[in-house]
Amino acid sequence: MKQIEISTxxxxxxxxxxxxxxxxxxxxxxxxxxxxEVLVNGQPCTMRGKKIRPGDxxxxxxxxxxxxxxxGHLALD
Numbered sequence: 001m002k003q004i005e006i007s008t009x010x011x012x013x014x015x016x017x018x019x020x021x022x023x024x025x026x027x028x029x030x031x032x033x034x035x036x037e038v039l040v041n042g043q044p045c046t047m048r049g050k051k052i053r054p055g056d057x058x059x060x061x062x063x064x065x066x067x068x069x070x071x072g073h074l075a076l077d
Contacts, residue, residue: 002063007070010051013038013058016067022060032060 004020011019014029017038023029032038033048039059040050052058054069 001057002065003068004065005068005070006054010053011067012048013040013045013050013052014048016052016058016065017060020058020063020065022063022065037061 002020004016013033014023014026017023017029017032018026023032030048033046036044036046037060038045040052041057042059052067054067057064057066059065
């Protein structure tokens, strides 16, 4: 499993798929999500705008990523 570092409170699922290289374009990411090809925390997710937060795990195309907070950045609640 690879780790993806973010410095924000969340990243949208379709943006994460582009960022980690699972999808070459936003359109491809949208199609993957709508087709049910993406798992979030082990469950199929068809919401491309789902907010993915540190600690969440995303799997697609045979790969899996864990989202972590970039060191030195804290979320403001």
